[in-house]
Amino acid sequence: MHVKALVFDVFGTLVDWRSSIAREVDARFGGQVDGAAFADAWRAQYQPAMEEVRAGRLPYCKLDVLHRRNLDIVLEHFALDCDDATRDELNRVWHRLDAWPDVRPGLLRLREKYRLAPCSNGHIALMVNLARHNGFIWDAITGAELARDYKPRPTVYLCAASAFDLAPDEVMMVAAHSSDLEAAAMAGLRTAFIARPDEYGAGQGERTASVSVDVEVGKLIELADQL
Known part of the structure; x- marks a missing residue:
């Protein structure tokens, strides 16, 4: 070589990524949801979202945009509600893993x-x-x-x-x-x-x-x- x-x-x-996200979710939602389960569900949306870009159904966009779309899906799945500012801050967890x-x-x-x-x-x-x-x-x-x-x-x-x-x-x-x-x-x-x-x-x-x-x-x- x-x-x-x-x-x-x-x-x-x-x-x-899993432990880092779980820790922040546990701290933010105070026992309303299992942080590890939330992290797994968020990550599970990762490949399907990128496939929309790879397949040409979406134009290329930065991963923050896809993570934010995926976060909305996961919050709804776990019946958690928060304002846009909170969602944007939580989305930034991917920047501090x-x-x-x-x-x-x-x-x-x-x-x-x-x-x-x-x-x-x-x-x-x-x-x-x-x-x-x-x-x-x-x-x-x-x-x-x-x-x-x-x-x-x-x-x-x-x-x-x-x-x-x-x-x-x-x-x-x-x-x-x-x-x-x-x-x-x-x-x-x-x-x-x-x-x-x-x-x-x-x-x-x-x-x-x-x-x-x-x-x-x-x-x-x-x-x-x-x-």
Whole structure:
């Protein structure tokens, strides 16, 4: 391999969206709803909303817009009511998700030899805010907003490589989701799987890749060791 840059999935791979959202929902709604169940329901709307864009039924829009639409659906499902200002503030929880403990030291180690960037369905402002919240240091921000489309469309991965003036096989996609890595590999990128077995709750995440990958590890620091 002649990898020169690593690009990362963010939601689930670098940040623990479920625990972060559940904590804020529990604090805001005071026992009216189970925060973890709310987080799961909100996340369940994620792929269907993006598919509206991928299929051309909606023009490209930033993920904040889709998350806000999805939030209205989930609030109605749980029979929770709040004003627009409260909904907008709750929607911003995606900008302050907490990272998994191994991420910041792992990124610092990897940055010694590789260029690093997120390759997320989150837009640039969202990625900047997550980086500042968690102390991530990026060399660039790539992903959906740059490509004007959503993963797993090939253009998202190819735009990430192009942003660094690199060939696809000089870039490694790092993710905790086999489907993301499968799509990246089909676009010509190298792939690394990071296990996040608790992403959807205890024992409810992917422990091993279900597709062929170049590297498979349990923690981000282990990826640095292998590379």
